[in-house]
Structures are given as C-alpha cells and as structure tokens.
Amino acid sequence: MQLGFVSAILADLPLEGVLDVAADAGFQCVELMCWPRGKAERRYAGVTHVDVVGLDQGGARRVMELAAARGIAISGLGYYPNPLAPDRAEAEVYVEHIRQVIAAARMMGLGVVNTFVGRDWTKSIDDNWPRFRETWPPLIAFAEAHGVRVGIENCPMLFTGDEWPGGKNLAISPAVWRRMFAEIPSPSWGLNYDPSHMIWQQMDHLAPIRDFADRLVHVHAKDVRLDRDRLDQVGILGHPNDYHTPKLPGLGDVDWAGFFSLLSDVGYDGPVCVEVEDRAYEGSLAARKRSLAQSARYLRQYM
Amino acid sequence: MQLGFVSAILADLPLEGVLDVAADAGFQCVELMCWPRGKAERRYAGVTHVDVVGLDQGGARRVMELAAARGIAISGLGYYPNPLAPDRAEAEVYVEHIRQVIAAARMMGLGVVNTFVGRDWTKSIDDNWPRFRETWPPLIAFAEAHGVRVGIENCPMLFTGDEWPGGKNLAISPAVWRRMFAEIPSPSWGLNYDPSHMIWQQMDHLAPIRDFADRLVHVHAKDVRLDRDRLDQVGILGHPNDYHTPKLPGLGDVDWAGFFSLLSDVGYDGPVCVEVEDRAYEGSLAARKRSLAQSARYLRQYM
Amino acid sequence: MQLGFVSAILADLPLEGVLDVAADAGFQCVELMCWPRGKAERRYAGVTHVDVVGLDQGGARRVMELAAARGIAISGLGYYPNPLAPDRAEAEVYVEHIRQVIAAARMMGLGVVNTFVGRDWTKSIDDNWPRFRETWPPLIAFAEAHGVRVGIENCPMLFTGDEWPGGKNLAISPAVWRRMFAEIPSPSWGLNYDPSHMIWQQMDHLAPIRDFADRLVHVHAKDVRLDRDRLDQVGILGHPNDYHTPKLPGLGDVDWAGFFSLLSDVGYDGPVCVEVEDRAYEGSLAARKRSLAQSARYLRQYM
Amino acid sequence: MQLGFVSAILADLPLEGVLDVAADAGFQCVELMCWPRGKAERRYAGVTHVDVVGLDQGGARRVMELAAARGIAISGLGYYPNPLAPDRAEAEVYVEHIRQVIAAARMMGLGVVNTFVGRDWTKSIDDNWPRFRETWPPLIAFAEAHGVRVGIENCPMLFTGDEWPGGKNLAISPAVWRRMFAEIPSPSWGLNYDPSHMIWQQMDHLAPIRDFADRLVHVHAKDVRLDRDRLDQVGILGHPNDYHTPKLPGLGDVDWAGFFSLLSDVGYDGPVCVEVEDRAYEGSLAARKRSLAQSARYLRQYM
Amino acid sequence: MQLGFVSAILADLPLEGVLDVAADAGFQCVELMCWPRGKAERRYAGVTHVDVVGLDQGGARRVMELAAARGIAISGLGYYPNPLAPDRAEAEVYVEHIRQVIAAARMMGLGVVNTFVGRDWTKSIDDNWPRFRETWPPLIAFAEAHGVRVGIENCPMLFTGDEWPGGKNLAISPAVWRRMFAEIPSPSWGLNYDPSHMIWQQMDHLAPIRDFADRLVHVHAKDVRLDRDRLDQVGILGHPNDYHTPKLPGLGDVDWAGFFSLLSDVGYDGPVCVEVEDRAYEGSLAARKRSLAQSARYLRQYM
C-alpha cells in the first residue's frame, strides 16, 4: 500500500506546492483534484490541480514529470460532482467532465479516476434508478475502453438540510453497491472506499473490505467521531452533521488496526489517501500541512 | 404504576371482549382506541373500541361501567392520525376528531388522550413548523379547557418507503420535544413515551425519563430488536423496517430493568401499556392474547 | 412453542411419575427417553421411560393415553448413543435401536426422534466421514419412510479426558451441519438445537436459528456458564469441563431473550425442552423437581 | 435456598403483621429485627420485631409458633449498631445488646445473628484495629459457646457527610474480611453477604461467593444503581449517596443470574433475604408491601 | 498544541540540562518547577529549575534566553504546595511563594502559573470552604493584576494513608470546579487539566474538555492504569495507590485519541506537558530520559 492524500485540502497551492508537501511529509502518492476551473460549489470542491480541459500529451507529461521528480506517484484523478443532479443540463456538464477526466487519466498513463454516482436527493433510491441506468453504463463503457477503473466513493453527500433527505450520491451501502455491480458488472469500476462514512451510518466498516475486496479501486483514509451526546438529542433522523464530526485518522471511531489488518489480508496493494475534513485543522495552510504530517505519523504504524 | 395494553391489537374484539382479555390476563388498565368508524388506513389504525362520535353521557357511563365491572381502569383514549397531513382538508378531519376524543375523555372522567403531532412527511422539521404553530396551540388550549392532558407518542411513523423521508409525526426526539414545549408551555400536554422508538433512532432510551419526567403523560411498553446484520447492509439511511423488528417486551433491545428503575425514581405512577406490534404473534386472536399474557408475565417482574 | 423437559433428569421415576411432574409444574410436553433397558453407560443415559423393544400398538396407545390424561404432549422420543462408535458391532446395536425408536414413534403417532450422529472420537471429522456416509443415509431413509423427522443434537459429547480428543458426536457446528445436510438432503432430519453447546465452543448461539430455521426439528433449553478464571488457566485445548459449567436456563451465558426473539421470528412453533444437567440441583429428586419448576418460571417470561 | 426479607421495612407492623405479609407474598422466611425498644437513631434502625430484652423461654416459643403457624422460617435475628463507636460507653451498650440477641437466638433455636463489626468513622481501618481486637474475640467466643453463627453485613455504612470519611462498619472488602477471619478464625462467624455494597465500591460482586463460600452465614438481596451522570460530577471521593441509588432487586446493577448461578454452585442452601431500601417504594405501607411482592416475583426466576 | 514535559522528573539536572533534554527529545516546551530551594517534602516536589526568590529582570531574561537558544518554549511555571494546609503559618509560606512565582512569571513574560488549591485533608470539602474563600480571592486578584492565569491541577493529592481521608487539594471534580469558578469568576484562573486523575476517581475524563473548554489554562499528559484485581480486594474506600498505578502516556487507561480529538475540537492550542510518575522508569536518569522520549513518540501520533 502507498500512503497518500487527497489534494483538495491544499486548494490554495498549485500542483507543484501540493507535490512538495507530499514529498516533505513523506507521502508516497497524491490523488489530484480535477474540477473544471471556476467557482467552487461547496467546501472541498472546485479544486483544480490538474486542468483536464484541453489537456494535451505535453501537459500530461509535464504533470507526471513534476510528480516523478519528487518521487511522488499519482494515485488517481479525482472529481466528485453529482452526475444525477435533477437538472439534466447540469448533470450532463458533470458527465461530460467525468469523461474528460477519464481521458486525461489515460493520457497520463493512470488507471484510476474517482468520483460519485450522484443522486437526485429529493427522490428515493428506487426512484433514482432509472436515471442511474441511463447515465452510468455508457460512462463505465467509456472508462473500460480507456483502460481506466472508476472508483466510486461511498459518501452519502448528506450533511445538513441542504442535501436533505437523500444526499447527492447513491453509492452509500453494501446493498446499493451490490445493485450497482449487478446492473453494470464491468470490472472497470468499483469503490473508492472510505470507512468513515460507514461509521455514522452505523454499519460495519471492516466487513466490506472482505466482501468487496475485488471492487477496491482506491481507498480514502478519513475518520469521524460519533458525538453520542448530540445523537441522543436528535437521533439518526437528524442531519448527520448534527451528531458526528469528521476528524483526522486516529482521532475518530474508525478501527484503523482492523482496517489495515484486513486490507493486508485481502492483498490490497493500492493507495490509501488521507482525506482531511477536520475543521479543527483548517484555520491556516500551516495547520492543514500539520494535519497531513500528523495523519501520516498516525497511519504509518499500520502500513 | 398500572400495567395495561393498547386495545388496537384486539381490533376484532368488541369493547367487552377487550376488557375481558384484560381482566383474564391480569392487567389493570387499557388504552382504548377511538378511531372514527370506517376503513382502517394502516395496520393497527382504524380501531374503534369507543365511538366518540355522538357519544353522550349515557354512552360514556356505560363504557366506564363495563370497565369497572371487570376491575379494569381506562388509562386513556387513543387516536393516532396525522393532524399535519399535507392535504389540509384531510388534516382538519383529524384535528376535529381529536377534539371529539378530548371531549369524550372529559365526559368519561378521564384525564388522558394520546395522539400524534403529525407531519407533512415530504418536508423537513423546520418546514413543518409553521403548520405546527397553526394547528397545535388551539388544540392544547382546548384540552386544557377540558381538563385533559394530551400525550404525544414519540413514534416517527416512518417504516417503509411509504412514509419516506420524514415520517408522519414530528415528535421524534428530545430536540423536537423541547421545541414543542417551548412553543406551547401548557402543562396540559406531554409525552406518551415509548422507549422502543429511541432504540432504532440510536438514542439513549432511558435519559428522557429523567429529563422529561414532568412531561410523562402516558407510557407505552413496546420493544424492538435492531438487526445488525441487516443494518450492516443498508445503514440508517435505509428504511427503518429494513433493519429493525418490533418485538414483545423482553424480546428486544429495551433495557426494561433500567426503564422501570428510572420510572420509579422520578415518581411516575401512571399507566404502562403494552403495545403489541410483533408480527410473530399476529397470526391469530389466540396468538395475540398469548402475546399479551406473555408481555404481562415479563413486565410484572419489574413493577 | 410448547415448554417441556427432557425426561432423563427423572431417571428414578416411572413414566407416570414423569408425566405427573410435568403436569404439576405447568409444562406442556416432555421428551421421553427410550434407552434399551439395562445398565446406563454414562450420566443421563440409560433411562427408559418408553421401552420401545417389543412395543406394540397397545403399549403405544397406553403411553399416549397416560400423557393425554394429564394434558401433556410428547415432544419426541429421545435416545442418544454413539452410532459411529469405533467398535462396529457396538455401533450396529445402537443403529438398530434407533430404528426401533423411529418405529415406535410412528406407532405412537409422533413425528420426532432425537439422537446423535455419533463419532469415532479418536479420529478427525474427515476421517469419520466414510462411516457417516455408510451409516446415516439408510437411517434417514428409514425415518422418511416412517414419516418421522430425526433431530440431531449439536452436542460435541466431549467433556473430560474420556472422550478426548474428538468427542462422540460429529454434529457440532454450522460447518458440519451444512456438510451433513448436503450429503443427505432429506427434509426428514435436522437439528435438535441446544444453544448451550455453542457457548463453550465460542460460537454465535443465535445466528443458527436464522440460518437453519428450516432444520429446527426440536429445541433443547440448557444453559452453561463459561468460567473465565478457569479458562484462563487451561485454555480451549483443556477439557471442556475444566472451564465451563452446565446450568439451569437463566443461570448461564445463553441470551434467552435473543433466543426466543429469533425463534418467534422464524416461526418456530415446536417444543422447547429444558435439559437439566446442573449438578447443583442433582442432589435429590426434590431438588431435581425444583430445578424443573425454576426453569419453567424463568423461561415462561419469554414464551 | 429460602427466599425471605428483612423485617425492618415493615417497621410499623407488629410481628404478626410481618409474618402475614411474608406468608401472603409467598416468602419462606424472614430476618427479624431485634433493636432494643426506643427511638430509632437512623432510617431502617430501631425496629423491634422481637424484643430480646428479658425474653424468656415462653416468649421465644411464642415467636417460633407464630412463624410456624404461617409456614414461615426465621432466617436469623438482626441488629445492626456500631459496636466500635468512638464513645466507649455507647459502644458497650451495643455490644451488650448483641450478646442478648445471641442469647435470644439460642433460646429460639436459631443459629444465626446478623450485625455489623462497627467502626470509629473518623479513623482509618488500621487505627480501628486495636478496638476490633479488643471487642470482637470475646463476642465471637460468646456466640460459639451459644452455638450461634454471627453474620457480618458488608455494608460500609457510609452514605452522606454524616458518616464521612470512614463509615460505621469495618467489614467492607475482601481485604478486610481476610484480616478479620485471620484475627479470629472461629467458624462461628462469617458474612451476611450483600452484593449491592460491592457495586458502588467498584468491586467484583460475584467472586466473593466463591472465595468466601465457607463464610456465607446469611445473604441479603439488595440492589443498587450507579448513576454515572452523577458520578461524573463528583467522583468516588464524593459521598456515596451522591452517585448511587439503592433499588429493589432487578432494578439495579447486580447480576442476579450470576449471583444465584454461583450461590448454587458453591452449595449455599441458606436464606436470601430481600432488603428494601428503595425510596421510590417507601411512600406507604401498601407500596412497601408491593415492593416485597415485586422483589419476590423477580428473584423467584433464579431460585 | 505544543508538546512539553513537567521538569520535576529531571530534578537532578540543572535548568540547562532540562532544556537540553527537551530539545534532544523533540519537545516544544517545558513546565519549569519553581519550588523554593530546600528539602523536598514529597516525591516530585522541591524541584527548583527556576529560583523565583529574588529573581530580577536579568535572571528572568537569562532563563528565557537559555530556552530560546534551544527553541524551547516555557509552557508555565509550576509550584504545587498545599496553600490550605491546616497549619496557617505553613500555608502562609506557600501562599506567599505562589505570589512570588506569579510575579516571576510576569517578569519572564509568561502567562501561566500552575499550582494546587490545597486542602485541610482532615476536613470535608464543605468544611474547607471558608478557608478557600479567605485564601483564594486575593491570590487570583493578584494574578489578574499581573496578567497571569493560574492553572489549578485537578489532582486529589490522595495516594496513601498519609493524606487520608481528604487529600491535599480541593479541586478534584467538575462539581468542585463549578463551585470554585462560581465563587471567583475571574477569567484569570482555570484548570491545569490532567485526565489521569479522573480515571481512578471513576469519572468521564473526556467530557470536561468540552464542559470546561474556556477554563483550560494548561494540560498535563499523565496516564494511569486501574488494577482491577487489586481494586476487587480493597474497593474505592481503600487508598488510591492500592488499586491504581501511574504510567507513561499510552500505557494506561486514558483514551488519548479521544482526548486530542476533543482538545482539537474546542480549539485548545496550548501546551500539553507529559508528567512522568511511572515508577518503572525512575531507576536512573537514563531511564527517565527514555521515558520522556517514549512519551513523545506515543503522543506525537495524535498532535
């Protein structure tokens, strides 16, 4: 396994700066954000460390050389929009950009692109399914044709009233994953598995490593802390942010020892990328750099 | 405390039959269902053991005498519609019938009516609040004028896709209760507290006994079992019935020892009514009678 | 479900006495021991409450009438030898007597016979398998032809050095049960499931109720207590009796609430027979009667 | 084992009344309070169901006959003063009365007297030891001469600031018991073991049953609930009543299943007397009677 | 947060040596002991790394320069006597020296002085309160006037029979802290919070971080292990050292992940100073240095 981080946390640094931080803090790889240039629509979104729009062979080579020069691998390209957004025109923009990220990955010789399945958050999973069946088969076929595996992050994208009730990503649970993979059995997609989302959904966060071992395309290392005193006031029907707090690895409820114990057993030998969304460390660029260094110190004991 | 049961489980028996079962099984009281005569809209609803429409002094006296003859008290009248249903005309019917149940309670010399606050299940709690503020103050004022306390059951009324996403009752959590009682401080209402709903909402089911001791109008004794293997597949964003099972008292996850330990400490001396919604015991009237007898045997060790 | 007990604990009483105890203590049924008359080979064995050798229609009718007169059902006939004993002649005696018990059950109009699969305790499970394949298919075919279901108790029959290392019954775990039922798919056999044996084998004692719901032929209610202080000295490679103690239901580690919760959910509606092997209650007939009464009091809260 | 209760809870009833309650509620025995007539010095003290002062053979016989007439045994005589009170004159009064209770027990043909060792609560255990060595050897010799066993209850007699810091009874822990029995090895004394006192002292409440099996003279069945929310505010250096609540058996933290499991294993066959100190049930004589009936219902499932 | 240590463990090194150890082991700060020169009265006391008596601007500057030269910050000055000692003359000496430490802190440009509130250990908290009200308001006013915050360590100073029963510091629990801060609401004092003391007092050691976030003046990182086998013998009324053992961070029962998780959430950005009182590491100066290095390695994963 290779320790890396998700570049979104260093939104204010250019690619070179991101790679420098990675090298300085002893990381082995980075997942690079590839949002289209423009205004961020939400926290951690809208970051462009690789601009895939109009990327040519020269540009692709330059990125790879910058990374190689620092001994840093690129674990995958990341772009996390809502390709099933209720506004079809908006969704089409997202889908088209995902294609461009896939094409860019191929140009860069990379095998992994991470994203969301998306969801019309006002509708149930069942009611979203027709759109899923319409949108995703061609996308995965496109990825397959380009030799790229798509890693779907298992984040419900449901935090506050804004995404209530359904959140903006269908791929939230083993039940849904099974349905997805049954629908599109292609080996060219799988999970960008993040154990933290399982915690607040009250699911076993270790069993999927065994049950979906052959679907592990990429892994995120984020932690969350369930705040029981707050949960006791609002219950699970409250907004998730009302009862849990994203934290750095080791400061939450994820069983990291068990996590790496199983990852090693199933033979996962890919990237494990720290995703920092701990507000206690977002005050300054220095604090965010420290958060990466601390995360690396913590995780290194298990890998 | 007086051990009783909710009469809905004996929908196919007339009032006399309900009272006979209560007496035979050693119960001390019953909560009598007061739905308007007509077709039931959902399981356990539409049961009419007291027909409050057009109830006069004679009718009221007759009910009380039937109960007294068997040594059975009436813990309260129950009617659980959705008074905040999106269809305002429909909601008004419910509200009007609640008033009739309150009036009937007074006529019968009873102090307790149990119901739901209701909810437009397609909307968030905040978005339901204006309707709540419109509907409930006059209802509680009406109850206060009639010397009746209204017990709001804390059931989310969210089981399957039919009630998704919000369920049909706002009064689901301590946070909401505080808001309700702040909005309408009248002592004439409070909770018909059922610990089982707290279990699947992952909330402490004992603390409310202390924290809302003066709001305990009535108590339901239902149990539920969290089915972890199923929860691990769908998570808390799945439909509640996908990961939990209502059970008889003692066959689920409620800590009944702790429950009665605290109830006795706060000086609660009212009814505790078994509510049977355990499908394993619904196959026949005989099975439902057995379920009541078993529930009584189990609970008697703590009261 | 019907509450009963295994008659072995009343070895010194004749059939009538056993049935009287059952009736007096409020049981609904009894599993009657059918060892051939003669000297007992081990504790709880060699008990003959129904002598199936030479039993004719009249004898069969008499047993049923004695039971019916007291309102007691017979949950099944029981005979627990080692049909795979290394001495083939000895084993053949056991097999032949099992056939007679099956024939007697049919004659009595009963549908259940309980026994062990047996094992050459000096050999591994694999090395016992050829003998199993030789012995059991004709036996189950015989049962099927007689309309009797055979319930195999899941007891390892391994207590002390005498049965070391393998114990005298193969049917110890879900893995073996699956192998058994794959080998002989006949619906005419299944488990006489006793949760206590799972406890000291450190297995989940509730999951089999779900996983083998259609194989539940009969159920035993025995409890055991793991003695951790003793286990810490000898470990699981020690003799089982060195680290656990059989106890009456409710005095050990079985989760009886969970047990009956699942039994009711899967629709099991057969007998649950208390098996007393708690030495603290074996001092006298009076003590053994008390142990049955206490067990009934305890279990009645859940059924 | 015989189920009984401590008569102190029925302070307002005469002996006959106490025995009637015992018989009505299905108890088998009672521990009778033998305080000298006069003003009670603390809650539950000063109760005189047998006046041992001047008791003669006739009086003794009368008490035994009253009990026998109702089928109630007397489990022991109880008197719980502070025989090591700092005021030596006061202590001497207590010691003398203990002797009279022992003499009365003999006269009544009873083998058990229960009491406290006492303590100067302002001094450490070590600093109390000289007084212990002075007071107790002659008392135990006296009991031995009378064929009576003295059961020392393991209550710290430390509840509020009044008994701070040491409490009024030395016999609080296994460490002290070992010291006591090493000092006075006579078999004529032992413990009146009450598991509840171990709970708030954060000690294993089951192990002593094994470790002091031969010192179990009498057993009290009281329960307590640790109130963690209150403990979190004051800690164990606070007054015990600030963080725990005495409760009826089954409504607290005692593991009663484990308790009776071990009692039966070590062959204890003496009385188990419910001691009611649950304030939630002290409001009226009726409530106190109900508390006894409920305790009996609860404990009967294990004995 | 800055990782540091309490200099008392290096009593045999001069200030320069302490600072060298800090720098070599990668610490960022040190809490310097400021006892008056002279004989130590107890373990870890009597250490003088800064002699505040007669300290002038030059001396103060010299200390700061020594630290700055090694890149080490001074987290605060520490002096932990018993300012409420029963001997008023003795107490006055302590109080006067606290003033001198405060004055020295100001001279050195430091904002923090750590100490104890003290206690007459023979008296209850209530009985100590008059002395507290006499002694502390002027001291805090003095600190306020000097721009220094006083951090009160929450150690009960109760270990063996010597400090029995009350210990030598009142500030042991949230209940007492609330009383202290209500009495003297000045923001110029708060807690030098050490989670280990909460452990053996059986209190939640994490909640105070949230509940007293604005009172966190300084933080100690010490760990303790509850020795349950010993606790089972003596109970909580035994001397604390009879049932717990102070250990290096990570070798005890403190939940350090939860500790730093909450510290980061409440925005605490001050010093966290390792306090070594683990006798297993006190055999030599080398061992004590190793203990500091090990503690730093352990804690660095969380900060």
Add this chain to the structure above:
Amino acid sequence: MQLGFVSAILADLPLEGVLDVAADAGFQCVELMCWPRGKAERRYAGVTHVDVVGLDQGGARRVMELAAARGIAISGLGYYPNPLAPDRAEAEVYVEHIRQVIAAARMMGLGVVNTFVGRDWTKSIDDNWPRFRETWPPLIAFAEAHGVRVGIENCPMLFTGDEWPGGKNLAISPAVWRRMFAEIPSPSWGLNYDPSHMIWQQMDHLAPIRDFADRLVHVHAKDVRLDRDRLDQVGILGHPNDYHTPKLPGLGDVDWAGFFSLLSDVGYDGPVCVEVEDRAYEGSLAARKRSLAQSARYLRQYM
C-alpha cells in the same frame, strides 16, 4: 527492554544480511535461528543463521563481532523442534541438537536459548508426562551447568489437521507451566512468552506477565486476529488456522499497551523480538523487510 526480531523471517539472507536489516530498521537485537543445516520440515523452520554444529571459539567470536560491528545484540539462540516426537530416534536427534545450541550459546557468551518442550501430538498432556519427565530434567541440568536459561515458547504448535489433536508442544497454558516448573524447579528455564498464542486459546494474555514474572526468559511479539465470522462456523474444536490469522504487531487482538504496561511494571528488561508469521507480508524479501520496519514503528510507541 530491547526491540529485536526472530531471524527466521529472513531465511534467505545470510547472517550478515540479517544483522544489516536489524541495524537499518533500528532494532537493538536479534534472536538467531540455529537449525541444523538441511531441509526445512515446516514453514519458518530449518533456518540456520548460526551453525552450531562444530562451532568453535573462533566461529563464535566471529558471530559476536559481526553483530557488535552493527551495534546489534543477540537476544538468544533459537531452535524449535519437537523433542518429545513419538519417534524416539527422531526425538533424540532434536534433544542432542538442543544441547549443541546450549553449548554454542555458552561459547558465544549468551545466556538464552529458546525452544519447545515438544509433544507426542496423538496423546493427551497426561500421557505425555512420562516422556517429559524423562527428557527434560537432564536438558535443564545441562543448561544450568552451562549458565544458560532455556526459554520455552508457549506455542501449541497446532494449526491444521497435521498436528491434530494435541499439537507439538506441551507448554501451552499457565496450568501446564505450573506443572513444568513444579517438576523441574530450576531457575535455568522459563518462558519465551508470546502473547498471541493466548489469544486464540481464549486465555488472558496479560495476567501471565504478573503471574510468571520471574519465569520470563525471553519475549516474542507476535499478534493474531480472531476471525469471529469463521469461528462461528467451526468453533474451537475446528483447526486453529480455520478461525484465526497471525498478524504483525498492532494488526491483531493483542493489547500491546497493556502488554508493555505490565512488562515495565514487573521490571522485565530483556528482549522483545518481533516474530513475523503474517502471510500478507511474505510475498517477497522486500515485503518481509517492510514488515519488520512497520512492526518496529508500531512497537516503539510503547517501549
């Protein structure tokens, strides 16, 4: 304590290579394997980093100099055959080689040789005892005469059907250790304690550190993970490898914090050698080197 590793994992490296790895990864010592040259009989066996056959003073000195040159200590010599193998001729070869390893240790100035007691795996512990009494007293006398302590590893050597039922080493539990040390009280032997073997045998893995503190000759740091889902299928009567997985320290169920907490308390100051048997890290020499580095990083936080 000194951190080291067992050299068997680097079977394909010569001694110098082993010592280089130790030095590079920051270990302080190594336990060197001393199997006779020839074909390995099982995984991890047959490794010869020191060839003790015919070792002379020069050879011994050369080994010590190679180690010293890299600053690496030799924690002991290791050779783990079955000296009680049923084939007496085979066993005699093992015993003779153990003597040679002991002699070599003395020649090298080392005080520790690690091995197994051995066992005829087809027989019970009792039935092995005569052979134990024959074989071991002279061996320990030999070790005593050579000033060498023999550390017996507590591994049951029972993994699959090959070693069923008894495994190839008697020294599996505290009960057996007590018997061994009672039989041969010489201080020249004790345990090479490995906590992981206690885990799957369901024994307390920390208590032995206190209970056998004076018998700790050497310590192995291996971890294992109990796979509950697999254990639930086969139970403890299944083969150990069917329900547990050896893992690197920190990736299994050993409580390493508690482990080192107690080791430090009892004053153990010897070697702690990582034993890698985690198949996830055996794919290549590079992976095995990484496993050692990771283990060191993990364990360093506690020592």
